[in-house]
Amino acid sequence: MKKTTTRLADGRELIYYDLRDDAVRDEPDPRPLDPVATAAEIREDRLLGDRVAIASHRQARTYHPPADECPLCPSREGRHSEIPADDYDVAVFENRFPSFAGDRGRCEVVCFTSDHDASFADLTEEQAALVLDAWTDRTAELSQLPGVEQVFCFENRGEEIGVTLGHPHGQIYAYPFVTPRTERMLGSLAAHRTATGGGNLFDEVVDGELADGRRIVLEGAHWVAFVPYAAHWPYEVHLYPKRRVPDLLALDEAARTEFPQVYLEVLRRFDRIFDEGDGERTARTPYIAAWHQAPLRAEHRGEFALHLELFTIRRTSGKLKFLAGSESGMNVFINDVPPEAAAERLREVASK
Structure with missing residues (x-):
């Protein structure tokens, strides 16, 4: 596995995980993006003891775009996405619309493959192993961030679940608290x-x-x-x-x-x-x-x-x-x- 870390135009971190050791990842992000501004806060339910993230900025996140405007596909033919490269194996980047950010955790998107029409089940064993490596590496890195208490890797698949982007991907939440389910x-x-x-x-x-x-x-x-x-x-x-x-x-x-x-x-x-x-x-x-x-x-x-x-x-x-x-x-x-x-x-x- 080769790991390459770079930055998107608005300063968010982007990490490529490649199967080939000779992969070169030096494509710049040419998009004119403003810095990410989050309005998230964490409130506690006094009766249940649960924490709730109030994140109004997420109302503006991308919602069911057509396949040719997918932000998780590689950038191709003048169409610039969240992934500047024209192909990739696994890519991880900071969510543009995070539920947790700054000193209150972090949210990342994990793109399992550049193939928009695939799913995790379509991956080869070598590709699935690379995703496992990415999950493991991100767990190690996010665990070192100040204030992070728990790292949660997950995948939502299907519109019935509430997925708004059809590209095969998952997410990682670095929580600034221990989740209620884990506490139980x-x-x-x-x-x-x-x-x-x-x-x-x-x-x-x-x-x-x-x-x-x-x-x-x-x-x-x-x-x-x-x-x-x-x-x-x-x-x-x-x-x-x-x-x-x-x-x-x-x-x-x-x-x-x-x-x-x-x-x-x-x-x-x-x-x-x-x-x-x-x-x-x-x-x-x-x-x-x-x-x-x-x-x-x-x-x-x-x-x-x-x-x-x-x-x-x-x-x-x-x-x-x-x-x-x-x-x-x-x-x-x-x-x-x-x-x-x-x-x-x-x-x-x-x-x-």
């Missing part, structure tokens, strides 16, 4: 440690799924993917390295090598869940893929287990799972698809 995990972890005299809840969950077997979707030498016992979403898969580590930086070479094989297979199965069996393919399955890493300064940090949670809001062909009264109003999920049935379906659509 840490609380459960601590309670289990106390109740069992030192046991690790993550280990118990993974070992329990392996022993049960009914919800296992895919198992490799170094990774295991399963539908959780109490899945919130119709089709939800959690992917864990078998050797517990707190973050992407701690993965060993064996796990890093196997990850693209396992993850690409899981993504490709997601795209086949709703096939009707008559040769007709449904639209690509909308999903969210979220890396859960240990907060940077958490007590007992080494007890946290890095894992990726992948889920779709589609519950059957042509129907979505809406977060209505119970889910949105009280955070009590009601799942229409039994986890065991979801796991069976994901095994049925394995690559031949």
